[in-house]
Amino acid sequence: MNDTLFRRIMIAVAVLGCLSVIALTVYTFLLYRGCSVLTYIMNKG
Amino acid sequence: MTLIKQLAAISALTLAFTAFDLAVYHVFTRRYIDRHSDEMKRSSVEVSAYLPFDPESKIVRVESDLTLTGDLPVLDGAAALYPMYAAFAHAVYPPDSVHFDGSGFTPDSAVQYTNTRGAYKALADGTADVIFCAKPSEEQLAYAAEQGAELTLVPIGREAFVFLVNAQNPVDNLTVEQVRGIYSGKYTKWSEVGGDDTYIDAVQRNAGSGSQTAMLSFMGDLPMKRSLRGALSGRAIGYSFRYYAGSLSGTDGLKMLSLNGIAPDAAHIADGSYPVSSNFYAVYNAANHNENIRKLIGFILSPEGQQIVEQSGYVPLQTD
Numbered sequence: 001m002n003d004t005l006f007r008r009i010m011i012a013v014a015v016l017g018c019l020s021v022i023a024l025t026v027y028t029f030l031l032y033r034g035c036s037v038l039t040y041i042m043n044k045g
Numbered sequence: 046m047t048l049i050k051q052l053a054a055i056s057a058l059t060l061a062f063t064a065f066d067l068a069v070y071h072v073f074t075r076r077y078i079d080r081h082s083d084e085m086k087r088s089s090v091e092v093s094a095y096l097p098f099d100p101e102s103k104i105v106r107v108e109s110d111l112t113l114t115g116d117l118p119v120l121d122g123a124a125a126l127y128p129m130y131a132a133f134a135h136a137v138y139p140p141d142s143v144h145f146d147g148s149g150f151t152p153d154s155a156v157q158y159t160n161t162r163g164a165y166k167a168l169a170d171g172t173a174d175v176i177f178c179a180k181p182s183e184e185q186l187a188y189a190a191e192q193g194a195e196l197t198l199v200p201i202g203r204e205a206f207v208f209l210v211n212a213q214n215p216v217d218n219l220t221v222e223q224v225r226g227i228y229s230g231k232y233t234k235w236s237e238v239g240g241d242d243t244y245i246d247a248v249q250r251n252a253g254s255g256s257q258t259a260m261l262s263f264m265g266d267l268p269m270k271r272s273l274r275g276a277l278s279g280r281a282i283g284y285s286f287r288y289y290a291g292s293l294s295g296t297d298g299l300k301m302l303s304l305n306g307i308a309p310d311a312a313h314i315a316d317g318s319y320p321v322s323s324n325f326y327a328v329y330n331a332a333n334h335n336e337n338i339r340k341l342i343g344f345i346l347s348p349e350g351q352q353i354v355e356q357s358g359y360v361p362l363q364t365d
Contacts (some may be wrong), residue, residue: 006051013055017062024074027170029240031077037193037248037256037283038209038290042078044246045213 072277092150092158093130097135097143098299105132105356107349113137113337118329119166122177123255125289126325129202129357130177131156136353137344161255168328169194175338177201179255180262180288195331200324201345202354202361205257205287205309207321208302208356216240218303220321227282230270235280244279247271250275256285263321286317287314289360314360325359 001009046054083220098103117138120130134143134156142155154290161165165185167173169192181196189196198338203268208224210216219227226232236242238243249269250257260269272279287309290301301309306319313319327339327345344350351361 001048001051003046006046006055008281010058013058017058018063020062020066023067024069028069028074028077028202030351031074035077035079037250038299039079039281040076040248041209041211042277043078043283044213 078133095131097131099142104135105353107136107352111344112138116335117142117155118174119155119171120175121167123161126177127158132353134288157304162253175327179325182258184252196328197331198328199342201327202359203322204325205314205319205322207287207309209283210300212298212300220305228269229267233272244275246275246279246281248281248283260284269321311360
C-alpha cells in the first residue's frame with residue numbers, strides 16, 4: 001500500500017471515528033434530558 | 046512502512062474508536078435508555094386521561110351540592126397532583142369552564158397543568174389562582190415576594206417521601222440517619238449501610254422540583270454531595286413522592302425502601318409512623334380576594350373533597 005493511500009485510509013477512519021463519538025454523545029445527551037430518575041435507577045443496578 | 050504495519054495501524058485506530066464508543070455506551074448511554082416504557086407510561090400522568098367533564102375520563106367522581114359560578118379560580122399544580130385537582134374542578138366547576146385542545150389546556154381554561162415550577166411561577170405572576178403542590182422552595186418564595194404575592198398554604202392531604210433503589214439492590218431498609226449520611230457523603234459504599242461492596246450513586250433532582258425541595262428540607266443543614274465514583278460505577282439511590290413512584294415499585298427494576306423499619310404504605314403515612322411523610326397544599330395569594338377560592342378550599346376540606354384526595358391515591362387529612 002503506498003503512503004498516500006495509507007494516509008487517506010487513516011484519515012477516513014479518524015473522521016468516521018470522530019463522527020461516531022459525536023453522534024453517540026449527542027444521543028446520550030438527548031436521552032439524559034428525557035430520562036426520569038426512576039428510569040435511571042431501574043437501569044442502574 | 047510495511048503492509049502489515051499499515052494494516053495494524055488502521056486496525057488499531059478502528060479498534061480504539063470502537064472501544065471508546067462501547068465504553069461511553071456502557072458507562073453513560075445505556076443508563077438513560079427507557080427500557081420500561083410500558084411501566085413508565087402507566088405511571089406518568091396522562092392529562093387527557095383525567096380530563097374533567099369527559100365521559101371517558103378516569104377522574105374520581107363525587108357528588109357535590111356546590112357549583113361555583115362567576116369568577117372561577119384558575120387551578121394549576123404538580124404533575125402528580127393533576128388527577129386530584131382535575132377531580133376538584135369536575136366536582137364544583139361548570140362543564141364549560143375547562144378547555145382542552147387535544148395537546149394541552151387553552152389559556153382560557155380554568156384548569157392548567159404546568160407542574161410545580163410552572164405553577165408557583167403562575168401563582169406569583171397572577172395567571173393561576175390556586176395551585177396544588179408541595180411546599181415552595183426558597184427560590185419560589187423569593188420570586189413570589191418579588192412579585193408581591195403573599196402565599197397562603199392550606200394543607201389538604203398527606204404524602205410520603207420515598208427513597209428508591211434498583212430491585213437488585215439487597216438493601217430493603219435504611220435509617221433516616223443513614224439516608225442523610227449517604228446524601229452528605231458520610232457513606233460512600235453500600236456495604237457501610239448493610240449492602241454489598243459497591244459505591245453509592247446518590248442521585249439528585251432538578252432544583253425547584255417538588256422532590257428536590259422536599260429533599261433539601263429532609264437534609265436540614267447538611268449539604269448534599271454526589272460522588273464521581275458512585276456516578277460512574279455505583280448502584281443508584283433516588284427519591285420521589287410515593288404517588289409518582291408507587292405504581293412502578295415491585296415491577297422489574299425498582300424498589301421503595303423502608304425507613305427506620307417502616308414501609309411507606311397508606312396506613313403508616315396516615316398514622317404518622319412513616320418518618321418522612323408531609324402535607325401537600327392548596328396554595329393561593331392572600332391578596333386574591335376571589336370568594337370562590339375560599340369556597341373551593343372549603344369543599345376540598347369537606348368529606349367529599351377528602352374522598353377525592355383518598356381515591357386519587359393520596360392520604361387524606363386526619364379529620365377526627
